[in-house]
Amino acid sequence: MSNSGSYDQIKEKIVKEIDAIIEKKEALVRSKQERISEKEEKIEIFEKGVKSGKNARKNLDLQIVEFSRQEADFDLQIGNLHAQIKIIENEKRGLQAVKLEREQELQKTDKMNLETVLILEKYKNDKALLQKDLEELITINDASIKALTIKKPEDEDDNTCPICLEGYNKTDHFRSCISLCFHQFGMSCLEKFLMHAVRLATETSKKGVIYIDFTDLSPIK
The missing domain is CATH 1.10.287 (Helix Hairpins)
Incomplete structure (x- = not known):
């Protein structure tokens, strides 16, 4: 003007x-x-x-x-x-x-x-979406930690999944091992957990967050 x-x-x-x-x-x-x-x-x-x-x-x-x-x-x-x-x-x-x-x-x-x-x-x-995904991942992680800390009888440790406390099977919940840390979980539980982790890591990698691949799983027969 x-x-x-x-x-x-x-x-x-x-x-x-x-x-x-x-x-x-x-x-x-x-x-x-x-x-x-x-x-x-x-x-x-x-x-x-x-x-x-x-x-x-x-x-x-x-x-x-x-x-x-x-x-x-x-x-x-x-x-x-x-x-x-x-x-x-x-x-x-x-x-x-x-x-x-x-x-x-x-x-x-x-x-x-x-x-x-x-x-x-x-x-x-984008920030609101990432916040929502982060909250979901924290909820899942807290539930996983809580499940892992529940004490079970020694005879059940090798036959039940630490996440859902259900027994392993030969279809979708067979015993699997994470090769990075060698912890064992049911395959279907790991897939649900890692689906959220991978989605959050993929979104946040655009903001400079390092993406770590936890999908290297080895089935235990």
Whole structure:
């Protein structure tokens, strides 16, 4: 808004300067015409008095020379005014170009601001999704830790899954071992747990979190 106000003030100043120059030009032209008329009248008078003597003719020649000099001066001033008008018009065009450039910059800035708002909204949505997944994983992890800490008779340790406390079978809940730590769990329990872990790790890896692969499982027969 300040750029637009500054441009309007400069534009109004330029218009006033051009009007003043034009008015001055017109005044000079009128003055020139008046002097020409005066010169013609004097020439006419002097021509009538030429017959009265050589001195009158000499004075007339001097008057003509002076009027010619003044006419040349007026022409020079008018030429200078034309040059000034041209300079002002060039400056006006330059200001219009600057205004257009500023408007384009403002449009570009508005577009960048809108893109920033959209990115922030997406970040908030992603953050909420990650928070939800994290809470689910914490719940599952807490349940797993709790299940692992439940004491069982020694004869059941080798035949039941520490997660669900159910016995192993030969279909979907056969005994499996994690090769990184060698802990043993039922395969279906591990799949449910690791599904949440992998989904969370995949989402958070985009934010710089290291993804660790816990899917290296070895079935125990």
